[in-house]
Amino acid sequence: MSQVISNTTNAATHKHLKLGLFGFGCVGQGLYHVLNETHGIKADIKKICVKNRDKQRILESAIFTYDKNDILQDPEIDVVVELIDDAKAAFEIVKAALQNGKHVVTANKRMIAENLEELYHLQLKHNRSVLYEGSVCGSIPILRNLEEYYDNDLITSIEGIFNGSTNYILTKVFEEKKSYTEALKGAQDLGFAESDPSLDVKAFDPKFKLTIAIAHTFGVFLKPEEIINIGIQKISPVDLKYARDHGLTIKLIARAYKLNGKIFGFVAPQFVPADHMLASVRNEYNAVLVEGAFAEKQVFIGKGAGGYPTGSAVLSDISALSYDYRYEYKKFAQGDGLPFSNDAQVDVIVSFPQGASVSSKEFENFKGGYQGNGYQYMTGSARLEKIKEWNDRDDVSVILAPELNLVSLDKSKKELQYA
Amino acid sequence: MSQVISNTTNAATHKHLKLGLFGFGCVGQGLYHVLNETHGIKADIKKICVKNRDKQRILESAIFTYDKNDILQDPEIDVVVELIDDAKAAFEIVKAALQNGKHVVTANKRMIAENLEELYHLQLKHNRSVLYEGSVCGSIPILRNLEEYYDNDLITSIEGIFNGSTNYILTKVFEEKKSYTEALKGAQDLGFAESDPSLDVKAFDPKFKLTIAIAHTFGVFLKPEEIINIGIQKISPVDLKYARDHGLTIKLIARAYKLNGKIFGFVAPQFVPADHMLASVRNEYNAVLVEGAFAEKQVFIGKGAGGYPTGSAVLSDISALSYDYRYEYKKFAQGDGLPFSNDAQVDVIVSFPQGASVSSKEFENFKGGYQGNGYQYMTGSARLEKIKEWNDRDDVSVILAPELNLVSLDKSKKELQYA
Numbered sequence: 001m002s003q004v005i006s007n008t009t010n011a012a013t014h015k016h017l018k019l020g021l022f023g024f025g026c027v028g029q030g031l032y033h034v035l036n037e038t039h040g041i042k043a044d045i046k047k048i049c050v051k052n053r054d055k056q057r058i059l060e061s062a063i064f065t066y067d068k069n070d071i072l073q074d075p076e077i078d079v080v081v082e083l084i085d086d087a088k089a090a091f092e093i094v095k096a097a098l099q100n101g102k103h104v105v106t107a108n109k110r111m112i113a114e115n116l117e118e119l120y121h122l123q124l125k126h127n128r129s130v131l132y133e134g135s136v137c138g139s140i141p142i143l144r145n146l147e148e149y150y151d152n153d154l155i156t157s158i159e160g161i162f163n164g165s166t167n168y169i170l171t172k173v174f175e176e177k178k179s180y181t182e183a184l185k186g187a188q189d190l191g192f193a194e195s196d197p198s199l200d201v202k203a204f205d206p207k208f209k210l211t212i213a214i215a216h217t218f219g220v221f222l223k224p225e226e227i228i229n230i231g232i233q234k235i236s237p238v239d240l241k242y243a244r245d246h247g248l249t250i251k252l253i254a255r256a257y258k259l260n261g262k263i264f265g266f267v268a269p270q271f272v273p274a275d276h277m278l279a280s281v282r283n284e285y286n287a288v289l290v291e292g293a294f295a296e297k298q299v300f301i302g303k304g305a306g307g308y309p310t311g312s313a314v315l316s317d318i319s320a321l322s323y324d325y326r327y328e329y330k331k332f333a334q335g336d337g338l339p340f341s342n343d344a345q346v347d348v349i350v351s352f353p354q355g356a357s358v359s360s361k362e363f364e365n366f367k368g369g370y371q372g373n374g375y376q377y378m379t380g381s382a383r384l385e386k387i388k389e390w391n392d393r394d395d396v397s398v399i400l401a402p403e404l405n406l407v408s409l410d411k412s413k414k415e416l417q418y419a
Numbered sequence: 420m421s422q423v424i425s426n427t428t429n430a431a432t433h434k435h436l437k438l439g440l441f442g443f444g445c446v447g448q449g450l451y452h453v454l455n456e457t458h459g460i461k462a463d464i465k466k467i468c469v470k471n472r473d474k475q476r477i478l479e480s481a482i483f484t485y486d487k488n489d490i491l492q493d494p495e496i497d498v499v500v501e502l503i504d505d506a507k508a509a510f511e512i513v514k515a516a517l518q519n520g521k522h523v524v525t526a527n528k529r530m531i532a533e534n535l536e537e538l539y540h541l542q543l544k545h546n547r548s549v550l551y552e553g554s555v556c557g558s559i560p561i562l563r564n565l566e567e568y569y570d571n572d573l574i575t576s577i578e579g580i581f582n583g584s585t586n587y588i589l590t591k592v593f594e595e596k597k598s599y600t601e602a603l604k605g606a607q608d609l610g611f612a613e614s615d616p617s618l619d620v621k622a623f624d625p626k627f628k629l630t631i632a633i634a635h636t637f638g639v640f641l642k643p644e645e646i647i648n649i650g651i652q653k654i655s656p657v658d659l660k661y662a663r664d665h666g667l668t669i670k671l672i673a674r675a676y677k678l679n680g681k682i683f684g685f686v687a688p689q690f691v692p693a694d695h696m697l698a699s700v701r702n703e704y705n706a707v708l709v710e711g712a713f714a715e716k717q718v719f720i721g722k723g724a725g726g727y728p729t730g731s732a733v734l735s736d737i738s739a740l741s742y743d744y745r746y747e748y749k750k751f752a753q754g755d756g757l758p759f760s761n762d763a764q765v766d767v768i769v770s771f772p773q774g775a776s777v778s779s780k781e782f783e784n785f786k787g788g789y790q791g792n793g794y795q796y797m798t799g800s801a802r803l804e805k806i807k808e809w810n811d812r813d814d815v816s817v818i819l820a821p822e823l824n825l826v827s828l829d830k831s832k833k834e835l836q837y838a
Binding site: 312 | 449453456457458459460558559560563564567568569570571572573694695696699700704711712713714715716717718719720721722725727728730731732734735738739749753
């Protein structure tokens with residue numbers, strides 16, 4: 001992010017970069033346009049590797065190749081920009097790029113989340129940088145700020161809306177009273193939702209992002225499968241009614257926090273008071289709330305999806321490479337090394353069709369229930385592992401209670417603490 | 420913000436800094452505690468220069484001095500941290516520090532705003548860095564993000580709540596129905612408002628911050644007196660009633676935007692819809708909304724006042740100096756050099772006691788009025804210079820209409836554009 005202080009002009013200290021792109025979908029094209037329209041950055045796309053030979057392209061054919069080695073083995077190319085879907089193939093490209101002495105910029109959250117510790121070591125081994133700001137909450141510069149700005153703060157929690165397509169769906173369901181199916185189709189038509197929507201609606205996508213955020217917030221490398229994710233696909237009519245009756249909305253919240261020397265983290269839908277700041281984050285917007293000992297509460301809001309917003313994050317990474325930026329993984333280097341745990345108890349509202357068997361004994365602390373119109377719900381505290389168990393059943397919907405962990409910006413209301 | 424990529428450990432590339440502090444008030448003490456409680460940064464306070472010999476101090480007396488040269492002429496001290504009130508004295512300290520080869524960290528918005536162009540040239544001349552993240556919106560890392568993350572974006576506007584004490588006052592007036600005087604006293608008791616509250620309530624403080632933000636957003640160096648500032652001190656009972664009747668609240672908004680090849684900027688109270696995201700920014704919180712061509716709409720929210728939040732911003736600057744960070748003033752270097760103009764027309768609601776003479780002819784486009792209970796208001800568009808003229812009268816209160824320039828995060832509502 002900086003240059004060495006010197007009397008030379010900025011121009012002299014910034015490198016002119018040659019880029020090789022993998023993939024030319026929504027984000028790739030967004031990057032191409034952003035790069036063309038801005039004049040501050042010195043970087044050119046030399047080659048773009050794509051898979052589909054038959055697709056109509058917006059650029060002349062000479063820039064495209066179907067052979068990855070045209071990029072990986074071109075000594076003129078400094079930076080590989082990896083923007084393909086397939087996480088396994090992406091990781092192979094990243095490894096080969098680093099081995100060939102190239103820096104990498106990528107927005108592939110799944111690939112990063114699944115290989116983060118190895119990516120850290122590969123960067124050290126090959127003395128090259130892998131940047132991936134676009135992978136977490138699109139245009140929001142959360143990783144850069146965690147690395148650089150909060151490098152000395154003692155962060156206690158990070159939470160927020162980490163997935164644009166589910167937030168779009170929930171917004172439409174609540175505000176325009178659309179059906180879930182209708183809202184999902186709308187998100188897909190706008191290009192926010194993946195063609196396989198289960199990564200979004202079952203909350204795998206925000207879990208990948210949370211995995212990455214936890215590494216930069218708490219210095220802990222996790223595998224995504226260690227983190228429990230509850231999706232929005234089973235939200236029931238009784239849940240919607242409960243929300244409307246209580247002045248609440250539902251948001252899919254990713255969160256991680258430090259408590260009693262352990263790190264906790266999970267993704268789950270949650271009831272949010274309609275006047276809470278997170279309720280005003282609508283459609284494809286994402287939000288990240290960071291709480292630290294010194295900066296206290298901070299919020300970042302921005303678009304979490306779309307070619308331009310993500311393309312702008314990718315461009316910012318490319319720009320940072322022009323002055324040799326790399327993540328330092330400072331929290332990891334400082335080495336608190338706190339263990340990750342799923343041994344948490346949270347307040348939930350569980351709903352299911354009447355007759356389905358959920359017992360009040362399954363709660364740690366059962367508060368009460370209600371039934372009518374063929375549906376039933378129960379409220380109380382339950383262990384995270386129990387919530388996962390409920391979530392694995394097709395007939396049960398689990399939503400976190402509004403009391404849980406929501407950082408409030410309103411000092412006049414009770415400040416919600418981690419229970 | 421970065422280190423040169425190398426195989427050496429981070430420890431080797433980061434300098435150990437010796438600090439000399441000027442001032443040991445709220446922010447200075449906040450910094451001291453933050454520095455003591457964090458373990459990632461290698462910096463020590465060697466000396467603290469204070470004015471008042473009789474004040475009880477929380478540290479041993481040996482660290483204090485009353486002679487500025489004990490810091491300025493100590494070759495061991497790398498960084499001068501300037502945290503005093505007096506803008507003129509502060510600027511002298513900063514100049515002397517740079518001349519003596521020291522970097523500077525400061526949070527003195529008035530001093531920076533009044534001398535920004537000279538500070539820019541002094542940094543180049545002496546090849547030293549002046550960092551001042553804490554000067555704009557306390558803990559919000561807005562300058563760093565404008566410089567580093569949005570360095571290639573084409574920003575069209577920046578706006579938000581730039582003053583914590585007036586936001587605290589307005590929150591109390593609206594939510595707890597306190598009187599203005601009562602709310603002001605509350606803000607002073609909590610240390611948010613300056614002892615001379617006119618800098619806050621007459622909107623000079625947010626104007627200083629806007630001056631600084633404009634330099635880093637649009638690359639234009641202004642003097643604060645070029646920018647029109649309307650305060651909250653004349654908000655009348657009829658304004659409060661108007662707000663409540665229309666589902667609005669009032670916020671003091673600083674904004675700057677690019678339109679038709681010119682830069683516009685001003686600070687004024689504005690009616691804000693109660694469900695707008697800015698309405699949920701309460702008490703001493705600040706918010707900054709940035710809109711760019713690529714990242715699109717982004718929001719940063721955080722505490723704008725208080726020793727710890729500002730101290731954490733100061734610490735982040737100190738940390739950045741340990742790897743030779745300096746502002747590049749990239750937007751200035753890119754040199755669009757757009758002219759600043761006050762030749763704008765904005766929608767306002769003007770209120771005054773019945774009998775006071777405001778004529779509908781003073782509007783460019785008069786919409787209508789209302790009178791009752793001894794008060795009168797008029798709505799319509801007016802030139803910025805006319806608004807300034809009204810504001811100079813004791814008996815007239817001017818508040819911007821909610822339609823003006825408010826970036827909306829809600830795509831389902833009409834997106835408000837710059838008129």
